[in-house]
Amino acid sequence: MNDLVKDWSSDVSTFKIRWSKAMMWIFLISDTFIFGTFLISYMAIRLTVVDSWPDTSQVFALHVGGTDVPLLLIAIMTFILISSSGTMAIAVNAANKKDKRKTGIFMLLTVLGGIAFVSMQAFEWTKLIVDEGIRPWGNDFGAQQFGSFFFMITGFHGLHVLIGVIYLSIVSKRVLAGRYDGIDDYQIVEVAGLYWHFVDLVWVFIFAFFYLW
Amino acid sequence: MNDDTNFKHPSFYPKAEPDNSHPISFYLIAWLALFILSALSYYIDYVNLEGMVRWVLITILALLKAGLIVSVFMHLAWERVALIYTILLPPILLIVMLAIFANDGNAINVLRYSLS
Numbered sequence: 001m002n003d004l005v006k007d008w009s010s011d012v013s014t015f016k017i018r019w020s021k022a023m024m025w026i027f028l029i030s031d032t033f034i035f036g037t038f039l040i041s042y043m044a045i046r047l048t049v050v051d052s053w054p055d056t057s058q059v060f061a062l063h064v065g066g067t068d069v070p071l072l073l074i075a076i077m078t079f080i081l082i083s084s085s086g087t088m089a090i091a092v093n094a095a096n097k098k099d100k101r102k103t104g105i106f107m108l109l110t111v112l113g114g115i116a117f118v119s120m121q122a123f124e125w126t127k128l129i130v131d132e133g134i135r136p137w138g139n140d141f142g143a144q145q146f147g148s149f150f151f152m153i154t155g156f157h158g159l160h161v162l163i164g165v166i167y168l169s170i171v172s173k174r175v176l177a178g179r180y181d182g183i184d185d186y187q188i189v190e191v192a193g194l195y196w197h198f199v200d201l202v203w204v205f206i207f208a209f210f211y212l213w
Numbered sequence: 214m215n216d217d218t219n220f221k222h223p224s225f226y227p228k229a230e231p232d233n234s235h236p237i238s239f240y241l242i243a244w245l246a247l248f249i250l251s252a253l254s255y256y257i258d259y260v261n262l263e264g265m266v267r268w269v270l271i272t273i274l275a276l277l278k279a280g281l282i283v284s285v286f287m288h289l290a291w292e293r294v295a296l297i298y299t300i301l302l303p304p305i306l307l308i309v310m311l312a313i314f315a316n317d318g319n320a321i322n323v324l325r326y327s328l329s
Contacts, residue, residue: 007295015296025296029303036307040314047318057258075255082251086244089286090237190288197286201279207251208275212258213268 024191028198031160035202038156039209042149054141056211059132060124074211077120078203081161084113085200088168092193095186100175103189107172110196114165121158125151150210157206160199168192243285250278 007014015022046053057070064072091106128134128150134141136148171192180186254274257267284290289297 001294003294004298007293015293015299017292017296025300029300032304033307036304037310040307040311043311044314044318047315048321071255071258075251078251078255079248082244082247085247085282085286086240089240089244092288093235093237093240194287197282200286201282204275204278204282208254208271212254212271 018187018191020187020191021194024194028194031198031202035153035156035205038149038153039205042153042210045145045149046143049143049145051143053143054139054146056213059128059134059141059146060211071211073120073124074207077117077124078207080113080117080120081200081203084110084117085197087113088193088196092190095175095189098186100178100181100186103186104172104176107168107175107189107192111165111168111172114161114168114196118158118161118165121154121161125154153206153210157199157202160202164196164199168196240285243281247278247281250274250281 007016058068060074061068061070062072063069087106087109091103091110094102094106132141133139134147134150136151138144139147171188174180175186175189180188254271257270257274262270289300
């Protein structure tokens with residue numbers, strides 16, 4: 001608490017971080033509110049629908065070797081996203097040590113993880129729309145509101161992953177090309193990393209409250 | 214002697230930013246922990262735990278994972294206290310909103326039940 005008072009009362013810049021990092025945090029807080037209100041509205045509707053809510057382990061089951069394995073694809077997607085977060089953390093670590101090559105390589109690995117995630121999500125959406133006939137206005141499994149929340153929440157998250165893939169590709173290309181050499185200690189990698197970890201963070205809550213609940 | 218007299222503002226020091234270097238193994242352990250926590254929450258679904266046990270476990274596992282990601286991967290644990298509070302306090306509003314709508318949903322169900 002003492003440190004907090006000193007930070008705010010010392011008559012100079014409060015946070016003492018680069019503005020790019022401060023702005024990324026501000027953006028992430030606002031994004032927290034967007035996803036937070038999405039999940040809360042989902043809760044409010046799911047609490048009050050008259051029909052029963054579709055059984056997610058049945059809806060998202062994957063048919064493997066003659067049996068339905070519940071939520072298999074979602075579990076794989078979760079592990080891929082966590083792994084890409086891990087490679088991103090290693091990239092930020094390498095950037096702090098000014099290891100340009102390692103930073104670029106691990107960022108590209110992160111990008112690969114993101115592409116894999118979005119591809120699997122595209123596969124999941126296709127399966128749900130084409131094979132199982134789930135629409136934003138109705139489905140065969142239960143409450144008709146299920147579709148609109150599913151497409152809105154996972155769609156918005158998938159869009160974040162897609163934007164992150166583009167963002168990280170650009171930054172990693174610039175890192176490898178030496179564009180940030182000696183300019184800002186590769187701080188931009190850390191800022192990009194914050195965004196990517198946040199995308200992983202949001203998925204934790206979507207996985208828990210939409211798929212598992 | 215008051216400890217304030219020894220306080221030197223971070224801008225006194227040439228390197229004001231906190232030291233951000235951790236060994237790689239540090240991140241690998243966090244990564245492994247996230248893997249285990251995810252596997253556990255998937256296992257809850259796999260063995261078909263139902264009701265309160267399921268909900269409490271899912272929520273605890275999700276919060277543990279979120280804490281790991283925010284504090285270790287996003288490095289918030291090593292940031293200045295002012296920044297930590299600025300980031301962590303606003304989402305409390307979301308918990309208030311959650312409480313309001315949980316209450317509201319409950320009221321709708323009670324009303325529906327009492328009318329039928």
